[in-house]
Amino acid sequence: MTPKPEDNCVWGKAAIISQEGDPTKVVKVYDVNLGELPQDKILVRSISSPVNPSDLSLIRGSYLAKKNNRIFKVKNPETGEEEEVCGFVGGNEGVGIVEKIGPKAGSAANGSVSVGDWVVKVKGSDGLGSWMSYTIVDSDSILVIRNKDKITPEHVITLKVNATTAYRMLKDIVPLSQGDVVIQNGANSGAGQFLIQFARMWGFKTINVIRDRPDFNEVADSLFELGADAVVKDTELGDPKVISETLEKVGAPGGAKMAINCVGGDVSMLMVKYLSDRGTFVTYGAMTTEPISVPAPIFIFRNINFVGFWLAVWYSENPYSKWAEVWEEILQMFREGKLVPQKMVPVPWYCNGSPLETSKIQQLVTDSMTAKSKVYFKFD
Amino acid sequence: MTPKPEDNCVWGKAAIISQEGDPTKVVKVYDVNLGELPQDKILVRSISSPVNPSDLSLIRGSYLAKKNNRIFKVKNPETGEEEEVCGFVGGNEGVGIVEKIGPKAGSAANGSVSVGDWVVKVKGSDGLGSWMSYTIVDSDSILVIRNKDKITPEHVITLKVNATTAYRMLKDIVPLSQGDVVIQNGANSGAGQFLIQFARMWGFKTINVIRDRPDFNEVADSLFELGADAVVKDTELGDPKVISETLEKVGAPGGAKMAINCVGGDVSMLMVKYLSDRGTFVTYGAMTTEPISVPAPIFIFRNINFVGFWLAVWYSENPYSKWAEVWEEILQMFREGKLVPQKMVPVPWYCNGSPLETSKIQQLVTDSMTAKSKVYFKFD
Numbered sequence: 001m002t003p004k005p006e007d008n009c010v011w012g013k014a015a016i017i018s019q020e021g022d023p024t025k026v027v028k029v030y031d032v033n034l035g036e037l038p039q040d041k042i043l044v045r046s047i048s049s050p051v052n053p054s055d056l057s058l059i060r061g062s063y064l065a066k067k068n069n070r071i072f073k074v075k076n077p078e079t080g081e082e083e084e085v086c087g088f089v090g091g092n093e094g095v096g097i098v099e100k101i102g103p104k105a106g107s108a109a110n111g112s113v114s115v116g117d118w119v120v121k122v123k124g125s126d127g128l129g130s131w132m133s134y135t136i137v138d139s140d141s142i143l144v145i146r147n148k149d150k151i152t153p154e155h156v157i158t159l160k161v162n163a164t165t166a167y168r169m170l171k172d173i174v175p176l177s178q179g180d181v182v183i184q185n186g187a188n189s190g191a192g193q194f195l196i197q198f199a200r201m202w203g204f205k206t207i208n209v210i211r212d213r214p215d216f217n218e219v220a221d222s223l224f225e226l227g228a229d230a231v232v233k234d235t236e237l238g239d240p241k242v243i244s245e246t247l248e249k250v251g252a253p254g255g256a257k258m259a260i261n262c263v264g265g266d267v268s269m270l271m272v273k274y275l276s277d278r279g280t281f282v283t284y285g286a287m288t289t290e291p292i293s294v295p296a297p298i299f300i301f302r303n304i305n306f307v308g309f310w311l312a313v314w315y316s317e318n319p320y321s322k323w324a325e326v327w328e329e330i331l332q333m334f335r336e337g338k339l340v341p342q343k344m345v346p347v348p349w350y351c352n353g354s355p356l357e358t359s360k361i362q363q364l365v366t367d368s369m370t371a372k373s374k375v376y377f378k379f380d
Numbered sequence: 381m382t383p384k385p386e387d388n389c390v391w392g393k394a395a396i397i398s399q400e401g402d403p404t405k406v407v408k409v410y411d412v413n414l415g416e417l418p419q420d421k422i423l424v425r426s427i428s429s430p431v432n433p434s435d436l437s438l439i440r441g442s443y444l445a446k447k448n449n450r451i452f453k454v455k456n457p458e459t460g461e462e463e464e465v466c467g468f469v470g471g472n473e474g475v476g477i478v479e480k481i482g483p484k485a486g487s488a489a490n491g492s493v494s495v496g497d498w499v500v501k502v503k504g505s506d507g508l509g510s511w512m513s514y515t516i517v518d519s520d521s522i523l524v525i526r527n528k529d530k531i532t533p534e535h536v537i538t539l540k541v542n543a544t545t546a547y548r549m550l551k552d553i554v555p556l557s558q559g560d561v562v563i564q565n566g567a568n569s570g571a572g573q574f575l576i577q578f579a580r581m582w583g584f585k586t587i588n589v590i591r592d593r594p595d596f597n598e599v600a601d602s603l604f605e606l607g608a609d610a611v612v613k614d615t616e617l618g619d620p621k622v623i624s625e626t627l628e629k630v631g632a633p634g635g636a637k638m639a640i641n642c643v644g645g646d647v648s649m650l651m652v653k654y655l656s657d658r659g660t661f662v663t664y665g666a667m668t669t670e671p672i673s674v675p676a677p678i679f680i681f682r683n684i685n686f687v688g689f690w691l692a693v694w695y696s697e698n699p700y701s702k703w704a705e706v707w708e709e710i711l712q713m714f715r716e717g718k719l720v721p722q723k724m725v726p727v728p729w730y731c732n733g734s735p736l737e738t739s740k741i742q743q744l745v746t747d748s749m750t751a752k753s754k755v756y757f758k759f760d
Contacts, residue, residue: 062677064677064680064681065681264676282679283676283679283680284680285676285680286675286676286677286680289676291673291674291675291676292673292674292676292679293671293672293673293674294671294672294673294674294686295666295671296644296663296665296666296669296671296672296688297442297444297666298688299662299663299672299686299687299688299689300444300663300664300665300666300688300689300690301444301445301688301690302688303687303688303690303693304688305685305686305687305688306674306679306685306686306687307679307683307685307686308676308678308679308680308681308682308683308684308685309679309680310680310681310683313683
């Protein structure tokens with residue numbers, strides 16, 4: 001019941017960013033004419049795509065990696081006239097279904113590709129993000145999800161950023177052994193929820209810091225359900241009694257081995273008090289945009305290492321076969337019920353099979369940019 | 381002509397710290413009665429000992445490692461009466477000469493020991509620092525300098541802290557190859573001067589940051605003489621033109637591999653601009669006591685690692701044989717004229733073979749705590 005491209009031309013709706021700024025203002029939804037499908041390319045109909053903090057950073061201009069701009073042929077949302085817009089489509093992960101394969105198109109990045117395959121875009125210097133209902137791609141820029149058994153789109157759409165970030169942070173930064181303790185802030189973020197679950201599976205303990213909020217107990221309980229060993233309010237983080245009791249509770253009176261920070265500022269530095277000497281403090285995000293201010297004795301006498309983590313580096317250094325391997329490992333955890341997806345709220349672009357008005361989607365997209373819960377766009 | 385201990389009791393003059401605080405106020409010089417030489421110990425007459433920034437930090441109470449206090453029998457400097465003082469003797473490196481060996485004393489930490497040997501104290505939990513004219517030690521707490529050929533006390537007294545700090549920082553923190561660039565601040569410090577010389581010998585380039593001061597050119601010239609490849613004023617450190625010209629000059633347009641900081645604060649963070657991505661920023665001191673404030677993108681996108689360095693860790697992890705090996709390697713560089721000692725001004729405790737009045741030494745010691753030049757105490 002999904003509408004088909006008209007006149008051999010592929011028309012989709014896309015959330016396009018023409019200039020950096022406040023995401024609720026600069027993300028515009030357009031009907032986009034992508035032209036005819038070239039013989040050597042593939043038409044992918046989007047299924048779902050999440051809104052990640054890093055997407056918002058990129059739109060705000062505080063993310064290092066810029067997307068290439070390109071010219072889009074769009075319908076002016078008010079006049080209906082065709083016009084050109086220069087920008088990029090937002091979104092960095094999602095899943096789509098192969099709708100049509102050009103007669104001269106090649107193989108996917110991980111082998112053969114067929115109509116009906118679920119695919120994830122892995123190469124993305126073309127300005128085409130995942131927040132669009134249709135996209136035309138080079139065949140080698142997609143990875144095929146080979147085994148859809150027991151897998152839903154909600155399992156797939158967070159593989160590339162959130163799940164793999166958590167996976168690699170636990171694997172790559174410091175060697176962790178059974179019983180080792182990791183403390184993280186922003187613990188109810190997408191990556192945070194996965195990190196708790198991977199840690200539980202691999203035998204590591206987690207201390208999870210979340211904001212002191214009216215629904216604290218509810219959020220804490222949801223993290224305990226995922227396998228959290230301790231949950232601490234950010235307002236109580238520096239309390240010596242809380243520190244000693246929490247470390248006692250997780251069986252590490254000597255301190256945690258790694259602290260994982262996506263918040264920044266003084267409140268994140270309090271996590272250093274939970275680290276053992278020679279521990280590692282990792283920053284992979286900066287929700288507050290405040291710097292990390294480290295007194296010299298923390299470096300000299302406690303020998304705490306402060307490092308960064310950026311998943312893009314791992315992706316750039318590993319072949320697609322390795323990406324596929326990690327993703328399949330994570331999907332298998334979903335299949336076996338060892339892993340649950342993060343909590344997400346869908347934002348529909350269609351209703352009963354018909355696309356919503358552009359102005360309606362614009363409203364939904366704009367709202368999603370400040371949504372309190374994790375949001376994903378649902379295209380069918 | 382050195383005065384001998386009276387009545388079989390060892391009397392020396394010592395700079396004792398009874399409470400933490402301003403070094404010009406809390407370092408007191410006393411005539412100290414060390415008692416008779418026990419049969420299983422060794423009497424060492426001090427030759428020279430420097431005043432290091434870490435000594436002053438320790439006295440101020442901002443150094444992590446505390447010295448053990450002990451009771452000293454001293455003469456009250458005003459009344460001449462014997463009284464007891466609880467505290468520790470300042471100073472953490474120096475050289476002495478073995479004056480007497482108890483009949484049941486054992487071997488030095490690196491083998492046999494004889495009267496007349498030059499020795500460096502390596503074990504020091506007894507509250508006896510190096511700022512005293514005589515000391516009584518366990519034999520295994522001293523290392524004998526085995527080959528004094530072409531070696532002066534000024535070569536030996538900075539081995540333990542300054543020279544070895546510079547040596548180990550270049551060897552242990554990141555692997556450096558020929559042509560790699562290191563930037564350091566506090567470059568005219570003792571460790572800084574050694575670092576320039578080791579780097580030159582081992583094929584690394586150095587960019588050296590010093591304060592913008594009236595005698596800048598003179599200090600810069602002295603660093604160039606040691607082998608500095610570039611010298612930069614702290615006030616010009618962040619100037620993009622200076623950065624690109626300096627990196628060009630040292631043949632590293634892509635940036636330095638390591639930044640070495642003993643200053644702290646915002647001015648030290650400017651060194652990050654000289655680092656290549658994935659570079660390492662090391663803090664081993666904090667002259668300003670200001671923290672290092674790091675914006676998240678420096679961690680995430682530039683992947684700069686911030687680490688600490690504390691020589692005490694290396695010493696605690698390596699046997700005395702390894703200490704002796706490194707020191708002998710450095711002494712051999714002195715012998716061969718490849719290395720020159722740092723510039724130092726002597727503060728005499730004796731004049732024409734007679735010890736100065738305690739009050740006079742007190743004045744000299746107090747002045748030395750704020751001396752602009754590197755100072756060392758000369759005991760004979």
